[in-house]
Amino acid sequence: MIAASPHYIYLHGFASSPRSTKAQDLRDRFQALGIELIIPDLNQPDFTDLTLTRQLQQVSALLPADSTPVTLIGSSFGGLTAAWAAEGQPQIQRLVLLAPAFQFLDHWLPRLGAAQVERWQAEQYLSVYHYGEERSLPLNYEFIRDAARYPTAQLRRPIPTLVLHGRADDVIPIQASQQFAAQRSWVEMIELESDHALINVSEQIWITIQRFCQLKP
Structure with missing residues (x-):
């Protein structure tokens, strides 16, 4: 019996899109090896009602119906999503996390400030600049309530995991x-x-991913 080829899925970051620089760079590099890198749009059906739970449901729907092994590559909030997806999906056998948004709320909420967070909770919507759309979009406060249900300390499934993070990251x-x-x-x-974007180290990231995932040129 011939084993099924592994699946590779890339999860973009918060307020980003499949058109991001990292997503497109990795798609092209995988394509050069004859491998499809699946890049879902995690903004769908709309950014306003985005939650981590919804993203996890999207990832689950992408997994093969059989036992084909899956490698998730996640950037920032997509990295956090990838880590949580692996907790409950045995098909996910390997993780590559690029500047993962561990302890996301602990870092993001102080940047907003207490007054703005309180206003967001009262009004239910906050205007957030979306880099993929290049405009501000409203985000429901349910995003915060939902994210609070996923403490990083509870990520305990022991599968091969590669974390790449910039020393000058001022976001996470x-x-x-x-x-x-x-x-x-x-x-x-x-x-x-590098910083949070990791743009200047794309070649180093790819070489490391090739080694970690045992991808042959």
Whole structure:
């Protein structure tokens, strides 16, 4: 019996899209090896009602009906989504997390400030700049309520996990990934000389992914 080819799925970050620089770069690199990189649009059906739970449902719907192994590659909030998807989906056998948004609310809410968060809760919607759409869009406060149900400390499934994080990341501090990796022996962490976008280290990221996923050129 011939084993099914593994599936590779890329999850873009918060307020991003499948058209992001990292998504397109990795799609082209996988394509050069004759491998399809599936890149769902996690903004669908709309950004306003986005939640982590909804993203997890989208990932679940993408998984093959058989036992084909899946590798998830996630960027920022997509990395957090990938980690949580792997907790409950045995088909997911490997994770590559790029500047994953561990402890997301602990970092994001203080940046907004208490007054703005309180106003958001009262009014139910906050205007957020969406980089994929290049415009501001409303986001429901349910996004916050839902995200609070997913504490990073509860991510405990021991599968091969690669974390790449920039030392100069001012969105999700590298300490979040350092702490995550230090508490989980199955996690390999690589620190990069970059910021949250990781654009300047795309070649280094690809070489590391090739090695970790055993992709042959």
